[in-house]
Amino acid sequence: MNEAQSEHFKSEFSKLMKTEDSTDNETYAKPDHHTDAVGSFPIDPRRRSQLGRVEQARTAKFNGSDVDARGLAAELRRQVRGEVRFDDGSRALYATDGSNYRQVPIGVVIPRDVDDIIATVTAARHYGAPVLARGGGTSLAGQCCNVAVIMDLSKYMHRILDLDPSRKRARIQPGVVLDDLRDAAER
Numbered sequence: 001m002n003e004a005q006s007e008h009f010k011s012e013f014s015k016l017m018k019t020e021d022s023t024d025n026e027t028y029a030k031p032d033h034h035t036d037a038v039g040s041f042p043i044d045p046r047r048r049s050q051l052g053r054v055e056q057a058r059t060a061k062f063n064g065s066d067v068d069a070r071g072l073a074a075e076l077r078r079q080v081r082g083e084v085r086f087d088d089g090s091r092a093l094y095a096t097d098g099s100n101y102r103q104v105p106i107g108v109v110i111p112r113d114v115d116d117i118i119a120t121v122t123a124a125r126h127y128g129a130p131v132l133a134r135g136g137g138t139s140l141a142g143q144c145c146n147v148a149v150i151m152d153l154s155k156y157m158h159r160i161l162d163l164d165p166s167r168k169r170a171r172i173q174p175g176v177v178l179d180d181l182r183d184a185a186e187r
Contacts, residue, residue, distance in 0.1 A: 069106050072127040072149070076109055079119040082156060083110040094150045098140035105132070105150045112156045124149050136177040160184050 073086040085091075086107035095104045106129055109120045117133075124131045130148035137144065137154045144150070158175035165185055172181060 067106065067129045068127055069129075072123060072129055073107055075123045075127070076107075076120060076149075079123060080109060080111065080116045082112040082116045084108075085110070094134075094152070095145060097137075097144050099145070101141075101145045103145040103147050105146065105148055106130075108150045108152060110152045110155050117151060117153075120149065120151055133174065135174045137175075138177055 069086065073084060076084045084107070090108050091104050091106075094108050096102045109116070111117045111120060121131055130146065132144065132146045132148040132150050134144040134150055134152045135154065136158070137152065153173070153175035154177075155175070157173040158177070158180075159173050160170060160176060160181060161173065162169075162171040163181075163184055164170070170181060170185070
């Protein structure tokens with residue numbers, strides 16, 4: 001995706017996510033100057049027709065919920081060593097996979113290790129937010145799309161820990177792609 005396409009995508013995503021009170025940019029500005037979309041969650045009902053019925057059904061489930069996305073994001077930034085992304089662009093990137101489902105997540109966490117996963121689940125449980133673990137990122141049928149805190153395990157947790165072809169066993173981290181495991185087993 002080139003820069004013009006990226007800007008167009010961000011612009012269209014911002015239009016879809018805009019709510020009546022999201023025009024106060026000072027409220028939503030973060031110290032690192034990235035616009036944080038958690039303040040504009042839930043989605044403006046006037047724009048729901050543009051989002052599709054599946055996303056409407058999933059999103060409606062959380063529209064009246066008590067998930068404090070701002071508080072959750074702040075807690076995750078304090079507890080997690082990995083990346084915590086609650087900005088519009090990151091949420092847009094994780095809103096879809098190879099399928100035609102589109103569900104905008106509450107936020108994205110890219111854990112560096114098991115301790116980050118534990119911290120993420122603990123914080124999400126405390127705030128009442130659902131969690132979805134995204135392994136190798138190869139789903140084609142909507143498995144990694146949901147209105148939840150997405151844990152993307154493909155960036156840092158993608159190692160083959162132990163491979164024993166004679167016993168046909170492997171111990172891997174959850175972000176390993178099956179093709180990589182097969183290639184290692186054939187060597």
